[in-house]
Amino acid sequence: MIMFQLTLIRHGETEANKLGLLQGQLNVPLSNHGKEQARKLAERLAAERFFKLYTSDLSRCLETTERIAAYHQYAEIVTDNRLRERCYGRLEGRPHCVVNETIRRAGVASRDYTAPGGESFEELHRRVVDFFNSVCSDYCELVDDETFLRFPSPDDQTVLSQHLKNGLHGNEAISDHIVVVSHGGTINCLMRHFAEYGCEQLVTGGVTPNTALNSFIVCVERYPHPRHL
Numbered sequence: 001m002i003m004f005q006l007t008l009i010r011h012g013e014t015e016a017n018k019l020g021l022l023q024g025q026l027n028v029p030l031s032n033h034g035k036e037q038a039r040k041l042a043e044r045l046a047a048e049r050f051f052k053l054y055t056s057d058l059s060r061c062l063e064t065t066e067r068i069a070a071y072h073q074y075a076e077i078v079t080d081n082r083l084r085e086r087c088y089g090r091l092e093g094r095p096h097c098v099v100n101e102t103i104r105r106a107g108v109a110s111r112d113y114t115a116p117g118g119e120s121f122e123e124l125h126r127r128v129v130d131f132f133n134s135v136c137s138d139y140c141e142l143v144d145d146e147t148f149l150r151f152p153s154p155d156d157q158t159v160l161s162q163h164l165k166n167g168l169h170g171n172e173a174i175s176d177h178i179v180v181v182s183h184g185g186t187i188n189c190l191m192r193h194f195a196e197y198g199c200e201q202l203v204t205g206g207v208t209p210n211t212a213l214n215s216f217i218v219c220v221e222r223y224p225h226p227r228h229l
Contacts (some may be wrong), residue, residue: 002140002220004051005177008187009068011060012037013210020096023183024088024118029179030063037211038067046071051176054135056083056183064211065181075179082131085183086124121189128189135178140220184208 012034016023027060030038041064050072055065057079069077091099103113114120182190184207191199194216 004139004218005215006135006218007177007179007192007213007215008208009041009064009179009181009213010184010187010208011058011064011181011209012041012174016093017210022088022091022094022096022099023085024092025058025084025086026092027059029059034210035063035067038064041211042067042071044080049177050075050179052076052078053179053181054078054080054083054131055181056085056186058082058084059134060185061181061183068179077085080131082127083180083182083186086121086185087117087119089115089119091115091118096119124185124189125193128186129193132190132193133186136218136220137182139176141180166214187214 012030012036014023014028015031016026016028018031018033045068049070051071053065053072053075055061055077061083062079069075088099091102100110102115103110106113111121125144180190187208188206191214200218
């Protein structure tokens with residue numbers, strides 16, 4: 001069994017966040033407050049040891065990642081456009097109140113609404129899961145069909161309890177710490193995927209606040225007979 005810690009972080013605040021505008025894939029930089037949020041987050045994480053930092057290629061995530069990376073000079077930084085926010089096409093840059101009314105008139109749930117020129121939830125889900133699967137494969141150097149993901153079972157609780165008690169430092173059971181800096185919708189989609197795998201006590205559906213983090217222990221196991229999983 002191979003285990004690593006995965007921390008999902010949402011970027012700092014932007015002016016669009018402050019004004020209540022739907023950003024989607026618009027390339028919006030951090031506001032002054034967002035820069036301060038990112039600085040404080042970086043200081044909070046300074047004592048951690050990161051193996052790799054993945055980030056969306058949009059500037060608000062890149063700026064947040066750069067501040068974190070300033071304390072982790074040996075950590076590899078990888079930009080990946082699969083971590084971008086969901087594309088909302090013609091609705092991007094519009095106030096959330098206008099967007100919500102548009103969706104209400106369409107008579108569907110927000111998740112099921114695809115804006116003109118935008119991306120469906122299924123398309124978002126596919127690229128986010130594809131990213132996560134590639135992270136697991138790259139990390140474990142297992143690229144065949146005998147690689148499986150699961151979240152810790154009760155049998156792992158001794159190791160995990162010790163990890164949570166002592167933190168990452170000096171704990172050889174948790175090999176490495178991988179950080180992903182992304183967007184509210186993308187993080188929510190990834191956590192929904194985790195919930196489908198049986199990650200218990202995971203609340204999905206809300207939006208992660210700016211610079212908030214969600215941390216998980218990911219276990220990858222190889223089985224000789226995958227059909228028996």
